[in-house]
Amino acid sequence: MxxxxxxxxxxxxxxxxxxxxxxxxxxxxxxxxxxxxxxxxxTRWICDDALIFTRIVEQILAGNGPVYNLGERAxxxxxxxxxxxxxxxxxxxxxxxxxxxxxxxxxxxxxxxxxxxxxxxxxxxxxxxxxxxxxxxxxxxxxxxxxxxxxxxxxxxxxxxxxxxxxxxxxxxxxxxxxxxxxxxxxxxxxxxxxxxxxxxxxxxxxxxxxxxxxxxxxxxxxxxxxxxxxxxxxxxxxxxxxxxxxxxxxxxxxxxxxxxxxxxxxxxxxxxxxxxxxxxxxxxxxxxxxxxxxxxxxxxxxxxxxxxxxxxxxxxxxxxxxxxxxxxxxxxxxxxxxxxxxxxxxxxxxxxxxxxxxxxxxxxxGQFVPRDSRLVDDERGYYHAWTGKMYPTESADFTPKMTYLKDAARPDTLTYGDPRERVLTARLRADVPSRSMNIGVYLGTVGVLSPVDVGVVDFWGLANPIGARFEFPTVKPGHSKPLSNAWLLADYADPSAPVLSPGNFVLRADITADQVAAARHALSCGDLAEVQRSTREPLSPGRFWANLTGAVHRTGVTVPPDPFVAERTFCGGP
Structure with missing residues (x-):
């Protein structure tokens, strides 16, 4: 009827x-x-992912273009x-x-x-x-x-x-x-x-x-x-x-x-x-x-x-x-x-x-969502309400208490990162990095807005990292399945001339060796992986724009083995 x-x-x-x-x-x-x-x-609030937009807007308004980091087009x-x-x-x-x-x-x-x-x-x-x-x-x-x-x-x-x-x-x-x-x-x-x-x-x-x-x-x-x-x-x-x-x-x-x-x-x-x-x-x-x-x-x-x-x-x-x-x-x-x-x-x-x-x-x-497994799906508002301690976390300042280590992160020519033991480690930054210092960020939005635009942020999960985004990890939790190991981090951003085990430079975790760092650094200089690096970091001349445009299809399909030794063999050849 x-x-x-x-x-x-x-x-x-x-x-x-x-x-x-x-x-x-x-x-x-x-x-x-x-x-x-x-x-x-x-029920007003903002989440860490919203602060990613904030960081990019800061770069745009500073005249650096729609980028997350100065000198890296991601x-x-x-x-x-x-x-x-x-x-x-x-x-x-x-x-x-x-x-x-x-x-x-x-x-x-x-x-x-x-x-x-x-x-x-x-x-x-x-x-x-x-x-x-x-x-x-x-x-x-x-x-x-x-x-x-x-x-x-x-x-x-x-x-x-x-x-x-x-x-x-x-x-x-x-x-x-x-x-x-x-x-x-x-x-x-x-x-x-x-x-x-x-x-x-x-x-x-x-x-x-x-x-x-x-x-x-x-x-x-x-x-x-x-x-x-x-x-x-x-x-x-x-x-x-x-x-x-x-x-x-x-x-x-x-x-x-x-x-x-x-x-x-x-x-x-x-x-x-x-x-x-x-x-x-x-x-x-x-x-x-x-x-x-x-x-x-x-x-x-x-x-x-x-x-x-x-x-x-x-x-x-x-x-x-x-x-x-x-x-x-x-x-x-x-x-x-x-x-x-x-x-x-x-x-x-x-x-x-x-x-x-x-x-x-x-x-x-x-009606209320209770996560069955927070490793798969999160109640984001509930999480950031508890994490910030604010009933209405509505601005970047509400996220600052959790990131006190960033106060020391703007030291010139320094790469600041951490290890699973929750220690904050530092290394000397590579000379050709345009940012005056670099931080590794697990909370990409929060670390981004708390860092000045000329301080770079390395995304631990690969959402803004051209190498980490291409890792061949299986996706378990979208956006949180491709961790960037310290071997790749140090290979890409640390000064290669710095003594590896010098207390004044950086400390390697027990499962990260100098050979892994060397293999990752070599892989970054070879084949498709080197072209990925050039496409995001070379100055944007008309020639670079054209090379990026014509190679975009192939470059989108490039994947990277997370093991530095496998990646070295894949992109550089050899046994």
């Missing part, structure tokens, strides 16, 4: 009572924005658009430390995204004619991670806003015969890869749907394709020439091209189980079935975010999810809810809405 009343054709004059319903539905939009803003604010961020948006905000407000700005901007974009999304869904379902029930809105607001990642300092708010804007444009311009709206919508949808690389899939689905519901002529199609691809293609050419690879560095570190289905299902299960999400998902599927009993154009529009969400879910399962609880599922969750955020208030819809309201209140009150 169809539970959804048909919306009146848009051309039909609406009766007087429609204006009352329209006013009431405006309150639904305002209420959704207000609630997510309040809930996001009361793309450590996974959201190009968020990186540059923060840089713009920092420039406008005169703040190189954008850590506090990041959570505020994320919350603002999340609220605006909810506004655009709910408005579009009301328009899709003829909301000025019928009173609406906020079914999908209740589902989203019932899940705590939706509130928490409204801030976090990461790109989630931007992601929400971009998806909502794509949805609003698709609903608004369906059936349009004008070229300008179609081209403008295509340009916006085409930004997906710059929001996050995997959003290229979502962008493609929305662009195909835009073509299906507008049926533009070939001139408009060509203009729309050019508009959609202009910035992503242009930036990809820049990425290849500037960084020398096809993808951001974390994609190499996390082995994003491989398949980890079992871990992916576990990651999604860790999102669904704590909140009993199977119940609202089943009910929303029933509601969606009613929505689909419409004419063909609306059916295409309605299914667009669902198809995009399902395809994105398949990709997430394949790559094995993430180590942050819920983070990578939230955009998919948002997409799946878009067609049913609000629905006309038929009898059955009211009943289901009441059930969803009860579930949302219960879930928001007691």
């Amino acid at each position: 169809n539970t959804m009343p048909r919306a009146l054709p848009r051309a039909v004059n609406q009766p007087d009572y429609a204006f009352g319903n329209g006013r009431r539905n405006s309150w639904i939009i305002a209420g959704s924005v207000l609630l997510i803003t309040i809930l996001g604010y009361v 793309e450590a961020s996974t959201s190009t658009l968020w990186q540059w948006l923060l840089a713009f905000a920092g420039f406008v407000y005169g703040q190189s430390d954008t850590s506090a700005l990041s959570w505020m901007l994320g919350l603002l974009l999340t609220g605006a995204g909810f506004g655009f999304a709910v408005s579009a869904t009301i328009r899709l379902h003829g909301g000025r004619v019928a009173a609406m029930v906020p079914c999908g809105v209740l589902v989203l607001l019932g899940v705590r991670p939706v509130w928490q990642y409204a801030t976090s300092g990461l790109e989630t708010g931007l992601n929400t806003f971009w998806m909502a804007l794509c949805w609003w444009l698709l609903v608004r311009f369906r059936g349009s015969t004008s070229a300008k709206p179609v081209v403008a919508a295509a340009f916006t949808m085409g930004l997906g890869p710059l929001v996050r690389p995997e959003q290229a899939l979502v962008a493609a689905v929305f662009l195909v749907s835009l073509w299906l519901v507008t049926k533009p002529n070939w001139r408009v199609v060509l203009a729309a394709v050019a508009a959609a691809g202009a910035l992503p293609v242009g930036y990809e050419i820049f990425r290849m020439g500037f960084y020398g690879i096809l993808v951001p560095m974390p994609a190499l570190t996390k082995n994003a091209s491989e398949s980890f289905w079992g871990r992916g299902f576990g990651y999604v299960g860790d999102f669904v189980d704590p909140y009993l999400l199977w119940l609202p998902l089943v009910l929303c599927t029933v509601l969606l079935a009613g929505v689909l009993r419409r004419h063909s154009t609306d059916r295409i529009v309605t299914l667009t975010p669902v198809v995009a969400g399902v395809l994105s879910l398949g990709y997430l399962l394949k790559v094995g999810g993430d180590y942050m609880h819920a983070r990578m599922v939230l955009p998919i969750f948002f997409l799946l809810m878009l067609p049913v955020l609000v629905l006309p208030a038929a009898k059955n819809t009211r009943v289901i809405g009441t059930v969803l309201l009860a579930w949302a209140v219960l879930c928001a009150s007691i």
